[in-house]
Amino acid sequence: MAAQQAAGTPATLVVGVPALPSPRSGKAVAPDLTDGGTAHGGLVDSDWEPVLAAIGSASSVDLVCHVLPDGDALGSALAAGIALRSLGIEVRVSFGDDPQIVPASLGFLPAQDLLVPASAVPDRPELLITFDVADVRRLGLLQAKAEAAETLVVIDHHASNGGFGTHLLIDPAAPATAVLVDELLRRLGVPLDVSIATCLYTGVATDTGSFRYSATTPATHELASRLLATGVRHDLISRRLWDTQSFGYLKVLAAALDRAVLDPEAADGLGLVWTWVPWADLVAHGVLPEEIEGLIDVVRKASEAEATLVLKEDPDGSLRGSSRAKGAVDVAAACGALGGGGHAYAAGFTSHDPVAETVARFRAALRAG
Template sequence: MASGPQAAGVPAVKAAGAPALPSPRCEQVPGLTDADWQPVLDAVRGASAVDLVCHVLPDGDALGSALAAGIALRSLGVEVRVSFGDDPQVVPGSLGFLPAQELLVPASAVPDRPDLMITFDVADAKRLGLLRPKAEAARTLVVIDHHASNGGFGTHPLVDPSAPATAVLVDELLRRLGVPLDRDIATCLYTGVATDTGSFKYAATTPATHEFASRLLATGLRHDLISRRLWDTQSFGYLKVLAAALDRAVLERDAAGGLGLVWTWVPWADLVAHGVLPEEIEGLIDVVRKASEAEVTLVLKEDPDGSLRGSSRAKGAVDVAAACAGLGGGGHVYAAGFTSHSTVDTTVARFRDGLTPS
């Protein structure tokens, strides 16, 4: 079980003293209606225990959303378990500041057939890892997500691709449940929206996104410390892995219809040699994608079994989700991923063949 210090070293603000949530923000969740939300609200209000789970190798939006919901439901007197399906279950160091990590339990502690399970930021049941069979056996499975590639699994899918982050949908859930914001909840939600918008740089960021962030900042959270942990703190070992990955980088100017592809890969041996955990290199793609000559970026990360986890990004002219779908993956139009059991060269070739300018 993981545990972490109070959010960025800032004492929590009690919910009783926090400002009440405002009236509905329909512009932030246009893809969902009252009819979509009501059965979920009924299920949560009628539950004595809820299992809140996110995808394997969780990022800030996944874990932040799950923990925010956990804090809120705990305040309502619900027994809460938060989990993700990795073994060993390791919280990324960049997310070690998130509050309420005492709610985390290993996948084995989740019931084989939960009465109510809610997944966060999970576009496909395969991304649940060890928790997939338990999710599929759940009596009620709520899926809260914002990926366009989500096929709508679960008994109650709440999927809105227009939302910039799953955290926005969680905020709406808490508003409808009548749970006010406190600093801990806001810290989790801010981490989610900041992560999935690339610190508010990506195209999905709207005026409503900044209004959402403004409400969160009003609780007094330290966004500067959060940002430092998310983007500006790495081990020396990571720098060595990064240097090797950049040395392997390949620029293919003719790929993607002449818009360009830059790609690299990280062998498992590099991580072992420098004592780096897999989750530490998730942000490597944000360095590689800076190449001005390429519209598309691909980073392949080898796992101990030899499989390759691919992460891809596009700058606005290519649908990388479609290319990743051809490899059994998916995600957003401009940010998607997949898992491959082929060689590096074969995987890159298949990905390249799937790139089509919009």
């Protein structure tokens, strides 16, 4: 598909800490800046200033997200890429998978001509910015290059992020990394166009579960309103994200549901439902790993369980665990006990133990909040 270009003439790059401009469109409540805060609550002007300066002085910028990117990760990186390209900055967007495959559900995202393989990212980047990466290990093939970067900016909203960069823009209160990218672009003076807005809307919709999760706030809907005002086709985005799957996926889903186990005594009696997907199932039905990321949203509907766990086997036999909770259990803590992390309601980990042992360890780590 042909990549869409950012519309309009290049914006003027503002370096330093500019005065907060008026909202891009519509009406918004003015931010409270009495404590030095910004339009986005958890970060202050002094957090943004060095990042703006680094972008303003960079001749090229590498924008990277985590392996097996979701809509928030890839959408955030591409939105930033479109914006920086409009400022005349050389931009590369990448993620550390080999082969590097954009999930079919995200194939509509614009500006994919900015994507380069991990091998095309310099060994020592001048400025590298990560998006939606809570742990440097989630960069895969790009981890070493990120750690060698002259300047490493981390833009993220995971509470489990320990801070691995030279400049941190981390706000766990943000419902999506895309919200922070919107603030970054506002501070750079880059106006929203339909291409940027499509990427940002995809990020926000993905990480809020189409605005259903508890992290969704009035400000989230205000942002969505501004994005939709550019002409974003939210109906088509939603169809691609949630309502389009291959027949092979349905077969894998059916087998996973048949394996599902309900453990009502887990999580101090709040219940756990879990299942797993062997690599052989994906091979048999021609399904890519990224296609089954949404499987957990089906399993988690069980009313008898507060927590959900889906284990997905990789070719090397390791297991990628995805977990969800409905509010009374902190799955980030449970996943952290297994070497992973994430949000209280959505987290993950990698295990090299057998399925039964992995489930037992996860179960032991679950506690009612």
